[in-house]
Amino acid sequence: MISRVLSAELAEHAGQRVKVAGWVHRRRLLKSVSFLIVRDRTGLTQAVCSGELPVEESVVEVTGTVTLSPQAPGGVELTSPELAVLAEPAKAPPFDLYRPTVPAALPTILDHAPVALRHPALRAPFEIAAASVAGFRSALDGLGFTEIHTPKIVASATESGADVFGIDYFGRPAYLAQSPQFYKQAMVGVFERVYEVGPVFRAEPHDTARHLAQYTSLDAELGFVRDHRDVMSVLRETLAGMTEEVRRRAAPALTTLGLTPPEVPEEIPSIHFTEAQEMTGEDELDLSPAQERWLSEWARREHGSEFLFVTGYPMAKRPFYTSPDPGRPGHSNGFDLLFRGLELVTGGQRLHRYEDYLAVLGERTEPYEGYLSAFAHGMPPHGGFAIGLERWTSRLTGAANVRSATLFPRDLHRLAP
Amino acid sequence: MISRVLSAELAEHAGQRVKVAGWVHRRRLLKSVSFLIVRDRTGLTQAVCSGELPVEESVVEVTGTVTLSPQAPGGVELTSPELAVLAEPAKAPPFDLYRPTVPAALPTILDHAPVALRHPALRAPFEIAAASVAGFRSALDGLGFTEIHTPKIVASATESGADVFGIDYFGRPAYLAQSPQFYKQAMVGVFERVYEVGPVFRAEPHDTARHLAQYTSLDAELGFVRDHRDVMSVLRETLAGMTEEVRRRAAPALTTLGLTPPEVPEEIPSIHFTEAQEMTGEDELDLSPAQERWLSEWARREHGSEFLFVTGYPMAKRPFYTSPDPGRPGHSNGFDLLFRGLELVTGGQRLHRYEDYLAVLGERTEPYEGYLSAFAHGMPPHGGFAIGLERWTSRLTGAANVRSATLFPRDLHRLAP
Numbered sequence: 001m002i003s004r005v006l007s008a009e010l011a012e013h014a015g016q017r018v019k020v021a022g023w024v025h026r027r028r029l030l031k032s033v034s035f036l037i038v039r040d041r042t043g044l045t046q047a048v049c050s051g052e053l054p055v056e057e058s059v060v061e062v063t064g065t066v067t068l069s070p071q072a073p074g075g076v077e078l079t080s081p082e083l084a085v086l087a088e089p090a091k092a093p094p095f096d097l098y099r100p101t102v103p104a105a106l107p108t109i110l111d112h113a114p115v116a117l118r119h120p121a122l123r124a125p126f127e128i129a130a131a132s133v134a135g136f137r138s139a140l141d142g143l144g145f146t147e148i149h150t151p152k153i154v155a156s157a158t159e160s161g162a163d164v165f166g167i168d169y170f171g172r173p174a175y176l177a178q179s180p181q182f183y184k185q186a187m188v189g190v191f192e193r194v195y196e197v198g199p200v201f202r203a204e205p206h207d208t209a210r211h212l213a214q215y216t217s218l219d220a221e222l223g224f225v226r227d228h229r230d231v232m233s234v235l236r237e238t239l240a241g242m243t244e245e246v247r248r249r250a251a252p253a254l255t256t257l258g259l260t261p262p263e264v265p266e267e268i269p270s271i272h273f274t275e276a277q278e279m280t281g282e283d284e285l286d287l288s289p290a291q292e293r294w295l296s297e298w299a300r301r302e303h304g305s306e307f308l309f310v311t312g313y314p315m316a317k318r319p320f321y322t323s324p325d326p327g328r329p330g331h332s333n334g335f336d337l338l339f340r341g342l343e344l345v346t347g348g349q350r351l352h353r354y355e356d357y358l359a360v361l362g363e364r365t366e367p368y369e370g371y372l373s374a375f376a377h378g379m380p381p382h383g384g385f386a387i388g389l390e391r392w393t394s395r396l397t398g399a400a401n402v403r404s405a406t407l408f409p410r411d412l413h414r415l416a417p
Numbered sequence: 418m419i420s421r422v423l424s425a426e427l428a429e430h431a432g433q434r435v436k437v438a439g440w441v442h443r444r445r446l447l448k449s450v451s452f453l454i455v456r457d458r459t460g461l462t463q464a465v466c467s468g469e470l471p472v473e474e475s476v477v478e479v480t481g482t483v484t485l486s487p488q489a490p491g492g493v494e495l496t497s498p499e500l501a502v503l504a505e506p507a508k509a510p511p512f513d514l515y516r517p518t519v520p521a522a523l524p525t526i527l528d529h530a531p532v533a534l535r536h537p538a539l540r541a542p543f544e545i546a547a548a549s550v551a552g553f554r555s556a557l558d559g560l561g562f563t564e565i566h567t568p569k570i571v572a573s574a575t576e577s578g579a580d581v582f583g584i585d586y587f588g589r590p591a592y593l594a595q596s597p598q599f600y601k602q603a604m605v606g607v608f609e610r611v612y613e614v615g616p617v618f619r620a621e622p623h624d625t626a627r628h629l630a631q632y633t634s635l636d637a638e639l640g641f642v643r644d645h646r647d648v649m650s651v652l653r654e655t656l657a658g659m660t661e662e663v664r665r666r667a668a669p670a671l672t673t674l675g676l677t678p679p680e681v682p683e684e685i686p687s688i689h690f691t692e693a694q695e696m697t698g699e700d701e702l703d704l705s706p707a708q709e710r711w712l713s714e715w716a717r718r719e720h721g722s723e724f725l726f727v728t729g730y731p732m733a734k735r736p737f738y739t740s741p742d743p744g745r746p747g748h749s750n751g752f753d754l755l756f757r758g759l760e761l762v763t764g765g766q767r768l769h770r771y772e773d774y775l776a777v778l779g780e781r782t783e784p785y786e787g788y789l790s791a792f793a794h795g796m797p798p799h800g801g802f803a804i805g806l807e808r809w810t811s812r813l814t815g816a817a818n819v820r821s822a823t824l825f826p827r828d829l830h831r832l833a834p
Contacts, residue, residue: 004641006561021641023795041561041609057795089795090771114603114791123607130564137551144423144458147547149633149806151825152569152616153582153593155832165570167593168583169630170620170829176570176584183825186531186834190540192458198615199569203587213586216566224421224438354507370834374531378440378474378506389566408568408600412587415572417603417787 002063008042008252011076013066020045020078021061021086023118026098027053036081037073037098038062039118043252047078056097057115059087093118106401113408113417124253125405129393131249132242133197136218136387139241143234145220146191150183152176152199156367163203165213176201179386184221185321185350186374188382195220197389205412209401210342212390213410221384227323228333228349231383232270232309235337235347238387239307240264246396257397262306262339269299270309273331285317293341311335313348320360323349323383333383340395347385351375419480425459425669427483428493436480437462437495438503440535443515444470453498454490454515455479456535460669464495473515474532476504510535523818530825530834541670542822546810548666549659550614553635553804556658560651562637563608567600569593569616573784580620582630593618596803601638602738602767603791605799612637614806622829626818627759629807630827638801644740645750645766648800649687649726652754652764655804656724657681663813674814679723679756686716687726690748702731710758728752730765737777740766740800750800757812764802768792 005018022040036047038060046069047062054060064078094112095104097119102109109116117123137147157164157175165176180196187194200217220238225231243261246254254260277283279298280291287295287310299308312331315324323333334348351357354375361368393405403409408417422435439457453464455477463486464479471477481495511529512521514536519526526533534540554564574581574592582593597613604611617634637655642648660678663671671677694700696715697708704712704727716725729748732741740750751765768774771792778785810822820826825834 021797041563059795059797086797087770087795089793091790091793093794112790114606114787115794117604117607118794126565126608127563129566133564134554134558137554141551146458146544147550148543148824149546149616151631151827153618153631153827153832166585169832170622172832174832187534187824189531190534191543199566201570205587214568214570353504370531373508373529373834376506376508377510377532377535378476378504380438380476380503407565407604410568410570415570415586415589415591417790 004061006042007038007040007045007074010045010066011074014068014076015066017063017065018078019061019063020047022059024054024056024058024060026056029053036060036062036083039120044073045078046072047081047083049081049083054083054085055089055092057089057093057118058085060085106403110403110409110414111417117407120256122404124250124256125393125397125399126407127253128246128250128257128396129389129405131246131253132392132396133216133218133389134249135242135245136197136238137195138245139238140193140195140220140234142241143193143237145193145195145222146187148180148184148187148191148194148196149198150177150180150187150196152201163205165201165203178202179217180219181319181321181386182368182371184219184384185379185382186371188221188223189374189377189379192224192380193220193222207412209403210391211411212402212406213412215391215402215406216389218387218389218392219384220386221382223380223382225349225381225383227381228311228335228347228383231347231349231385232268232311232335235345235385236264236268239268242392259397261396264307265303265305268307268309268337269303269305270311270335271295271299273310273312273314276310285314287336287343289342292338292343296338296341299338306340308338309335310338318348321350321357323351337385339392342391342395344392344395345385345387347383349381349383352379352381421478423459424455424457424462424491427462427495428491430483431485431493432483434480434482435495436478437464438478439476441471441473441475441477443473446470453477453479453500456537461490462495463489464498464500466498466500471500471502472506472509473513474506474510474535475502477502523820527820527826527831528834534824537673539821541667541673542810542814542816543824544670545663545667545674545676545813546806546822548663548670549809549813550633550635550806551666552659552662553614553655554612555662556655557610557612557637557651559658560610560654562610562612562639563604565597565601565604565608565611565613566615567594567597567604567613569618580622582618582620595619596634597636598736598738598803599785599788601636601801602796602799603788605638605640606791606794606796609641609797610637610639624829626820627808628828629819629823630829632808632819632823633806635804635806635809636801637803638799640797640799642766642798642800644798645728645752645764645800648764648766648802649685649728649752652762652802653681653685656685659809676814678813681724682720682722685724685726685754686720686722687728687752688712688716690727690729690731693727702734704753704760706759709755709760713755713758716755723757725755726752727755735765738767738774740768740798754802756809759808759812761809761812762802762804764800766798766800769796769798771796
């Protein structure tokens, strides 16, 4: 039996008889000859056939002789083919998957995701996402982090209170976790340095191009930091690991989309919130989307960097567990990372002393009992960050909508497929 | 400023002045001298002190001279120490974390997880789990798989119907996904080979030592298989990758627990369901726990293997998407993998033709619409498997209860911490 060869490996087998398997990407019927283009996970193979050919998206095995052909994809094609059809499609795709440019709008793509994502240009972002996550993990593994898995069902909607999904948990009310924040902090007490890649849930009532009801959060948290600057330094290493792995693992996807991943500078430029406000001439407690775009453009122009840290956000706009900046009253050791005009990462140093938590929570300690117990038993200065995977991928690929970087998005309107 | 050195690296710095940071694991106060044992993520460091010492679980930095001392852990200790306390515990731990054997029962450990898991013997299973997941991924990455992230909120409780958690999804009913089964199958049409590591949810009404309401499922699915045997072969590679990575990354945890990971044989022995029934003298549609234990013991005795495949389970006991065995009516191309007396993995070949799905589902196609669309557009023969991470880790560590391999278990009674 001849074993299968992948499209990308075909040229290594010139002159040999091999088997290629995949989907019929396209048929081209000429007068005296016909071409069958087969798509597998590594690319396309052309087979020179004659007569009737199976329709597009048929699943086929083609056994043939690998023959040099400068015009064929990859410089080789299969001649004298024998064809076996493994499965025939019962329906035609919602649009032609072989056209270089996707001839469909986002709702059509999302409605038909299982078939639409077969289009190489629509599949590519997910190959970039997979490589990014691999880079996130390898960077943190190299820095002594331990991967953890924490509960997605929680007893109280503690972190923000709003935008939370309720569950019937054996007849009791419970909620879907909005982040692994409390658990990753508690686990700093056990492992010192932890990360988690997992789903988080936001009952986001706004229908925008950048919000999802479920997204994949890349979370990290580390102990024994001096302050937020040590966290930013680990984040810089992590981003460098992510882009490196994208280059290494997702080269074909980058080619398909015509992309080059960003350079992560040795030192990502950083600006304090108050300076950012002065430069942009506004005076609010947060940065507007327009300010974020302006600052990103400024960092690119002045520092040649597509990344920019904004540090020292006002305490009033950061969650209760944020550590204040001891040198600047009202400001925090919390930061955001802007990437290509958009906030990509939120992070910072956290409070670590039990008495500080009691002070900020006041009377409201009861729903935080399990969380607080970690601090009652001695916790080091620590901090961390969270990267939204789909947001990262959509920025990297230049997608206008985060849903183009989500296999099966969930939002206000969409619960299927 | 002296930068931090980890306990495990201390011996490399003999004669130097270094800083160690961690938790006070134990104080030992003798007449003329006192010892402070500091615990960090890599082990213990002894410092020779005098006078009052901070209580256990205080977070400290100790700067001292690395001095050879055969009696100390790692053969070195810190002398002439300067001590800085970063945080003091407000409460005493529920039990002494420095005792070699854990002096507490499981409910106490689970109730106090943020501090209890600091005990090296209780932390070790999670280091083994993290290494196992890394091995799962690296094995599959090496075989051309793509990592995916699929929705955990679904529109209908389709796979089994029972044991599902209901959610209020923007006023509409929805459910927590019991597995990524349908999504991973659909994504075979896009990536050919996919895996996902993520939470799955079972509203499991039984309070047993092996069931959880949320667990971490290691899922894989691959296309262009001959039949279930190709899936079993990939599973064998995956298990070998997992044990290899446990040996490589979790050596200290293995030492702490006194464990050796199992050998994964080049070929895992396999037995057909009907033979298994004949050997154990029973005649049901499934294997009982007692039969599973007997068969595992038999595989160890006869084949020197801690793993055993049971193939050809009756169609009546497998899910509707299971491919039948064309050679044995009533039997499937589904398998289980037994490991140390327990079912660890379920897998098999799936149906891949649209018409086969229409035939098995009959009138019930409506809730499966999104799922079926993948098959309507041409799908190759495929199959896959799912490994329960916590079950794997608890078998590997010899834990009597799967909760010992779960950071924060969720079950019928437990929703916190």
